[in-house]
Amino acid sequence: MAFEAFCVFHKTCMPGNIYGEKPPLDKFINSPEYNGFYTFGKYLAELKLPKDQQQEFMKFVMQQGVKIKDWAKSFVLEEFIKLYSLKEDPKRAVESVIILAEEWSNENNRHWTEFFDKVPASMATHFIITGRISPWIIYGTNAGQRMVDRLNERELELVVNHINVNTWKHKLKKYPASLNELEIIDETCISK
Incomplete structure (x- = not known):
């Protein structure tokens, strides 16, 4: 899930992304944000959200400009859930x-x-x-x-x-x- 979030990040937040759909795995592993993505991926796995909701949550944290260190914090999930449930x-x-x-x-x-x-x-x-x-x-x-x-x-x-x-x-x-x-x-x- 961490690599998946990294891919969504590149697709969503990196204008002119040269990697297309998926950046190379070594780009992820050597990224200065690797630990943040790893923590977020682990958090997503523990939440056991349905796949589509995971995808929406990934996009939410990135599009809202939430700092990566806060992605796995409960207040961010709470805000996402409030908005997601209104559109569900x-x-x-x-x-x-x-x-x-x-x-x-x-x-x-x-x-x-x-x-x-x-x-x-x-x-x-x-x-x-x-x-x-x-x-x-x-x-x-x-x-x-x-x-x-x-x-x-x-x-x-x-x-x-x-x-x-x-x-x-x-x-x-x-x-x-x-x-x-x-x-x-x-x-x-x-x-x-």
């Missing part, structure tokens, strides 16, 4: 949360449809603040609401600090047809 398509939010629920089910020997009712609250909080669970799911589905209802006061505070409730209430009212995309979650993840 509800269908994509459904796909992402189903993939996440399947990963969780494989690791915990449960069926993915139990995710919203059985994922530990601390883990749900982490998934929400890292953008793995979209505000579309939280505010647009009963399953998402059931999950949020299980959070304690501190966890809820963390979630609310990352997702602007008023913005999302307005968005759900403005685009009611988008809620149709979310119905599959409530149809398959019925509380037991």
